[in-house]
Amino acid sequence: MLARALEPVRDRSGTQVSVAVLEPRNGRRAVYGSQEHITASLAKVNILAALLLRAQREERSLTLWETSAAAEMIRSSDNDAANALWRRIGGGEGLTEANRILGLTSTQAGPGAHWGLTRTTAADQLALLSAVFAGPSPLSEDSRRLIQTLMGQIDADQDWGVSAAGTRWQLKNGWLQRRVSQRWAINSMGRVRAHGHTFYLVVLTHGSRSMSHGISTVERAAESAVHALRGTPLPVAPIIP
Known part of the structure; x- marks a missing residue:
């Protein structure tokens, strides 16, 4: 079902795509692609979750500095804040x-200081979203609420990706141009509200020839995944060259 829905996206974009989608209300879940992708800034949600687990273990709240750095890291995708955390x-x-x-x-x-080179799968990032948005979870209710709030306050210039599949969303995106190939890794994940239903959605890609091409591919894949899980046809739309 999901593979068939994504076939036109893969064929028209020439980009490697992995997708995972879950409708938490009924547990319906689909995954396409088991290959690993680099996270780029998608890793920042994972970093924040790790920080909150550490604080929980130490039986404390985040410090004012940690809270401020976390906000900059998620809302604005600030790399200096991510480096520090x-x-x-x-x-x-x-x-x-x-x-x-x-x-x-x-x-x-990722090796050393290179958190953006963390490698992951769509299924793993779906597991992370489930830990962030649903209980029971190793993350406390307060920890989950903080991540959810920040993912719902993304800067306007980063409102792309899985948000294309719904009308209400909480998300984090990642993008990185590889130095040798000059190709782009473009990723997006989050919770979206579409057609009266809630979905957890992950799209990981690599090999796009431009950032705009990668974003277009991610958004088309996100829309296709939601329609595939709902069993409804997707309107035909182009992928930006």
Whole structure:
């Protein structure tokens, strides 16, 4: 079902695409693509979840500085804030420890300071979304509420990706141009409200020849995934070249 819906997207874009979608109300779930993708700034949600788990373990709230850095990292995708919080959680080791608790089994933390080179699968990021938006979860209710709030306050210039599939959304995007190939990794994940239903949605891509092409591919894949899970046809729309 999902593979058939995404076939036109894959064929027309020439981009490697992985998608995971869940309708939490009834548990309907579909995953397309098991390959690993680099997260780019998508890792920032994972970093914040790791920070909150650390604070929970220490039986404390986030400090004012941590709260401010988290807001900058998620709302504006600020890399300096992410660098600082990456160090605060203990880098890759801290992320790996948190992911064991969160149930992410196919995510490999980026080397050294390179959190954006963390590798993951669509299924793992769907597991992370479920931990953020639904209970029971290793994240406390207050921790989940903070992440949800920040993902609903993304800067206006970053309102793209899975938001194309719905009218209400909470999301985080990631984008990175690879140095050698000059191709783009474009990712998006979040909770969207579409056609009166709620969906958790992840789209990971790599190999796009431009950022705009990658965004168009992600948005088309997001719309296709929601329609596939609902069993409704998707209106024909082009992918930006």
